[in-house]
Amino acid sequence: MLRMAVPGSRRSQLLRGVLDLCLLAVMDEGAAYGYEMTKRLAARGLSIVGEGSIYPLLGRLERDGLVDTRRAISNGGPPRKYYSLSRQGRKALAAGISEWQATREAVDSVLGRIKEEVG
Amino acid sequence: MLRFVDECRKEWRRLGVPDAVAGEMAADLEADLAEAQAEGVSPEAVLGNGFFDARSFAASWASARGVVPGAKRPQERPRWSRWALVLLAAVSFVVTLGGLAALGGGRQASVARVSIGHISASPFGGPHGVFIGPNLPSPVAFSHSAVFAVVGLLFVAAGLIGLALTLWLWRPWATRRRRRGFDDSVGLPSYL
Numbered sequence: 099m100l101r102m103a104v105p106g107s108r109r110s111q112l113l114r115g116v117l118d119l120c121l122l123a124v125m126d127e128g129a130a131y132g133y134e135m136t137k138r139l140a141a142r143g144l145s146i147v148g149e150g151s152i153y154p155l156l157g158r159l160e161r162d163g164l165v166d167t168r169r170a171i172s173n174g175g176p177p178r179k180y181y182s183l184s185r186q187g188r189k190a191l192a193a194g195i196s197e198w199q200a201t202r203e204a205v206d207s208v209l210g211r212i213k214e215e216v217g
Numbered sequence: 218m219l220r221f222v223d224e225c226r227k228e229w230r231r232l233g234v235p236d237a238v239a240g241e242m243a244a245d246l247e248a249d250l251a252e253a254q255a256e257g258v259s260p261e262a263v264l265g266n267g268f269f270d271a272r273s274f275a276a277s278w279a280s281a282r283g284v285v286p287g288a289k290r291p292q293e294r295p296r297w298s299r300w301a302l303v304l305l306a307a308v309s310f311v312v313t314l315g316g317l318a319a320l321g322g323g324r325q326a327s328v329a330r331v332s333i334g335h336i337s338a339s340p341f342g343g344p345h346g347v348f349i350g351p352n353l354p355s356p357v358a359f360s361h362s363a364v365f366a367v368v369g370l371l372f373v374a375a376g377l378i379g380l381a382l383t384l385w386l387w388r389p390w391a392t393r394r395r396r397r398g399f400d401d402s403v404g405l406p407s408y409l
Contacts, residue, residue, distance in 0.1 A: 133249035136263055151267040151274060153246070157282035176248045179241065 110150075118155050119194040120144060122187055125165065129182035131172065132156060156181060164190050218250045218260060224271035225278075233286045234279045242278060302386055309379025316372025319365050 124130065124138040132153060136146065146152065159165045164187035172178045183191065222243050229239035253263045260268045267274030279285045 131249070132245060133252050133263055136249075140262070145262065146265045151263075151265045151278075153242075153264075153267070153274075154277040154281035157278050161281065161283045172248070175252065176244065178248055179245050 113146075114150075116194075116198060117146075117150075117152070118159060119191065119198060121152060121155060121159065122164065122183060122191040122194070125181055125183050125187070126191060129168075129180040131178035131180055135181070159187070163187075218254060219247070221260065221264075221268065221271050222247050222250070225275035228272045228275035229279055232276060232279055234284050238279075238282070238284045242282075302383055305379055305386075306383040309376045309383060311376075312372050312379060313376025316369045316374070316376055319369030319372060322365055322369075 120139060121135060124135050124142075127138065130138065135152060135156075139146065139152075156165070160167055160181070164184055165181045166184045166187075167182075168180050169177045170180050225246065226239060226243050229242070234242075249263055250260055253260065264274065267277070276285075
């Protein structure tokens with residue numbers, strides 16, 4: 099039997115599909131360590147409270163060669179692991195953005211019509 | 218907070234994550250959580266739901282990084298190996314069919330020869346009413362039949378071995394097992 103996802107669960111599911119892309123996007127602004135990326139995401143309204151963590155995702159991106167890493171001293175703090183986009187990561191980001199835009203437009207064209215009817 | 222990091226360390230040790238890697242992950246985690254605390258940010262805002270289950274969080278992170286011994290992600294097979302498997306299956310199938318045909322052909326030839334021998338051997342069947350005696354297949358006919366049988370059997374055996382080999386090589390794709398802490402359907406940690 100099909101069940102509709104509850105709103106919170108739907109947000110999680112949507113986030114699962116694009117969080118890696120969002121991480122690559124914030125890395126495109128410059129190398130960053132884990133918590134710094136969380137802050138960049140939050141500054142754009144993407145809070146991960148109640149969601150999963152970005153650390154396993156960063157691990158996967160690293161393993162897949164989409165990010166380069168280096169250890170460096172942070173602002174007066176302990177050495178941190180900085181993540182930056184690799185060449186492969188840039189390609190993946192570009193491809194992912196195209197996919198996201200195409201998907202978003204298609205979904206908008208379906209849901210937007212309903213919204214007009216309801217409104 | 219330190220307790221959370223300690224729980225993660227324990228899980229990584231239990232999973233057999235190399236000490237150097239576990240130490241690096243623990244140090245990053247500790248530094249991030251300390252910075253968040255200094256800024257008045259809750260650990261949940263840094264770790265998401267992972268904060269409530271240190272072991273799952275640690276296992277997912279290690280698994281995603283590919284540092285858990287014996288839990289390596291199955292590598293994608295190159296396209297050529299798939300085609301090689303398809304070719305092997307096709308050739309094996311054809312060889313098996315060829316072997317069966319050879320066996321069937323040999324048997325038919327034998328039956329035909331035996332039938333001719335019976336007619337000739339009939340005391341009433343001789344063209345001049347002369348008992349000809351049993352018309353046994355010649356040594357050449359025997360050798361042809363035997364060759365058919367041997368070649369047929371060899372082909373069938375080779376074909377079946379080839380098909381079995383194809384199945385054996387194909388099996389890892391069909392029975393790819395789900396790993397703890399990783400969601401194969403989306404390629405993300407399962408709790409994310």
